[in-house]
Amino acid sequence: MFRKLSAKYFEPISMWIIILGIVSLCQPWVLFLHVYGFLIIIIGLIGFIFFSHIKPLPEDVEEE
């Protein structure tokens, strides 16, 4: 179940967190977002590295 959730939700969410972090870090409008942008990237990156290593089981892939 966790493997399925990881591949379907957690991994894509981590990717979007990385994108959000990069945009936050480089955007020129809100200082608060810039200050925490780097932290957001790190959280997303750790999440992405963790969840992308959890592969769905072969039977789950077949079901899909």
Next chain:
Amino acid sequence: MTATAATVRRGLSDLAIRNMFVIPTIVFLILINIFPLFYSLILSFADYSAVSAKPPDWIGIQNYRELLRDPHVWESLYITLKYVIISVSGQLVVGFGVALLLNRSIPGKGTITTLLLLPMMMSMAIVGLFWKLLYSPSWGIINYLLGLQNFVWISNADVALLAIAITDIWMWSPFVMLLSLAGLSAIPKHLYEAAAIDRASRWFTFRRITLPLVTPLLLIAVIFRTMEAFKTFDLAFIMTGGGPGTATELIAIKLYNMAFPQWQTGKSCALAYILLIMIIGISNIYIKYLNKAKER
């Protein structure tokens, strides 16, 4: 053949190869790559200047905190993002466009392709210097060709970044072109024939056949160019030195200024790590999409 003769003929044993080639390479790699990487990571948490006699003083995340609250760093990151978007999208459009033109039987195709690859083979410093001359307001050929009388490119804060991006596009579009051309030439012809039989429009053929099959190679080109664009230093430094004012102060130039003229070694290491984490994040996303595109 005896065992001894076989050993002599075979030359070095596995153990000798390990001792003579593998171990020195690993040691060299550790000394040149791994050690500086970890040493700079430690220094990024320290108050340290390479010209000072004082040893590094551990200050935790203070360097990172100060950098992320520094308005100049914020501005540099914004300038870098603008530069990356202009430069990479320009290279993608020009490179892919030229590849589409070259992906048909034309006389002298090989020669044209080779000539188009020349900019990529040149030194960044040379390219920067001669584009600086081309952009010259009084006698530069660009103003002459565009009919812009004394238009200032490099010293104009509004267009200086664009001028550098155009130079980068000129230099690196051939790289995208080369990868796109490899992808385009690998598309089976029978797919186009089937599309022609079904009376598919040219746009439909492009969207449903050409683009999906070239995407993996295009993504590889985008990964490399994005990483390079984020790290751009030499071209911008030679053409403008970060000026006028701070209009073209990319994050790599900011890093250099912090590391050398100002000798803030600890802080510059922290900035380098911020840049590194950003690039790792972007690359991970691209690689994920690359694998997805390959699976398709």
